[in-house]
Amino acid sequence: MPFEPDREVPGLIVKFGDYPLHHGGVGAIRSLGRLGVPMYAITEDRYTPAATSRYLEKAFVWPTTGTEEPERLVAGLLRIGRRIGRPAVLVPTDEEAAVLIAEHRVELGARFLVPPVERGLPRRLASKQGLHELCVEHGIPSPTAAFPESYDDIVAFADKARFPVVAKNREAFVRRTRPAVNGTTRIGTREGLLALARDWGERPAVILQEYLPREEAEDWIVHAYFDADSTPLAMFTGVKVRSWPPHAGMTANAYVVDNPELADLAARFIKQIGFTGIIDLDLRFDRRDGLYKLLDFNPRMGAQFRLFENESGVDVVRAMHLDLTGRSVPEGEQRAGHRYIVENIDLPALLAYRRSGYTTPHAPGRASGTELAWFAGDDPLPFLTMLARFVRPGAKHLYQLWRTNHRGAAAH
Missing domain, CATH: 3.30.1490.20 (ATP-grasp fold, A domain)
Incomplete structure (x- = not known):
């Protein structure tokens, strides 16, 4: 691998709310943990999939709802920072965490490394009205x-x-x-x-x-990391094949597809608004007028971020850790044709999409490789824990x- 991360600087997965079956957090723990970066995570209990990963140094059990007063959440993060004992890179997995970190960056900066994003920008981007006004x-x-x-x-x-x-x-x-x-x-x-x-x-x-209309549209995604000057250090584009609930929920199956027009659109928008950090964008291509229309802007890593990696081995979480620790981020082409599958939701999504007859024209006929959200041969316990927690209540929830x-x- 053509880069060396700073293994003296840990990562901390920050999540607020009760959603223990979150594959994005597991993906971030594995991504940095495989490079030898010490990883910590906030979890709902000791038996979440993330808490069982072999790449996790310690799970900080802290049940939250996401509606707590910001001062309480900041104080809790600072307590965790003191227990870690050295500066750590914060990796938020939800909007509540991303907004809190941005709005309290001054207080949190004593213990953590975070992108220097404008204080109120993540909240505005996470708001449907705020995003529409910026567009x-x-x-x-x-x-x-x-x-x-x-x-x-x-x-x-x-x-x-x-x-x-x-x-x-x-x-x-x-x-x-x-x-x-x-x-x-x-x-x-x-x-x-x-x-x-x-x-x-x-x-x-x-x-x-x-x-x-579904029959006149295609769902596209952009994941990227932008430095303090709003310059993309890692930029990826892909097409969403299936989601759950159908056509309206989280990604269940997606492919990496090169789309320079979409990458340019995202880079231009980020430069205009001055954002820094990780982004996860959902756009819909409207065949009726030939425009990519921005639907959602997540000012944080997306749960499916491990779909994307460049030929130098960089994903958006690795890019952020490298940049915030003063390392250079190596460039490289994205691994086009790669596929991502979320095992526990893709099967019901597949059945629903077959009934509707919906297809994605830009999805490759054959994947160049597949990344599974849960199962990994070098880290099997998160997958097994997910199955144990998912089978009955998960099926009912689906x-x-x-x-x-x-x-x-x-x-x-």
Whole structure:
């Protein structure tokens, strides 16, 4: 491998909320741990998949909801930093963690290494409204959207809208409290929208967005790491083949596909807004007008980041650790054609996509290699722990996710 990481600087996986079956955190532990970097993680309990990885030095058991006061979370991180005993690179796995770290970088900087991102930028990017406003400001294509402030606004929107439309929670963090909708919800009729909206309260915390038809669209992803000057040190593009819930959830199956146009679009936007750190973007290519439309901006590593690695062995987490420890980040072409599979959700996704007849034209006919989210021959316990925790409650949860998505798509 053409680089040497600083093995004196550990990494700490930071996650807030109760989602123990998170393959992204396991991937980050393995990615840096295989290089000899000491790895630590915040976990819900001692028996999460991440806590069982052979590459983890120690799991700090700290159950959180993600709705705690920021001061409490910062104090908890500083306590963990003191227990580690030396500066560590923070690797957030959710928006709550990424926003907290950015907004309290001064306090956390005494114990940790973090990208010098503008204090309020991650919160704005994680917000559907904030992201839409930034896209409009900088000329980045995005779906047409409305942000109703009352039920009357929704009625006015419904009278003019072309259905179906999509409803999403306006702020990323509301999923921890009382979300108005369960993720991305497709609404087919005016009556369906007004019926749902009656439960959204006086100040609806939703965004209403144009629907991009599946048969006329392709789902693309961009993962990258940007330095303090907003210059990409690692940039990757890929196409999403399947997600769960279908067409609206987390990536279940994806391929690396070279897309210079998409990479240029992402790099230009990041330079314009001055972001630094890891990004995970979801875009939809609209064949009707030939535009890539930005749907989601995650100011942190994405759960499927291990899909992407360049020929020098660099992924976005490794790029961040190298950069924040003063190492150079070696360049290299991405491993085109590589495939990523999340074992516990790709099978139900495959069955759902076969029923719908949906295909992804840009997916290679044959993979050049496959990265599994959970199973690894050199680190089998996370996979076995995932199976033990997933089989019964996981199957029930998958069914509930599918039913929620199905009702949103069909009943309205």
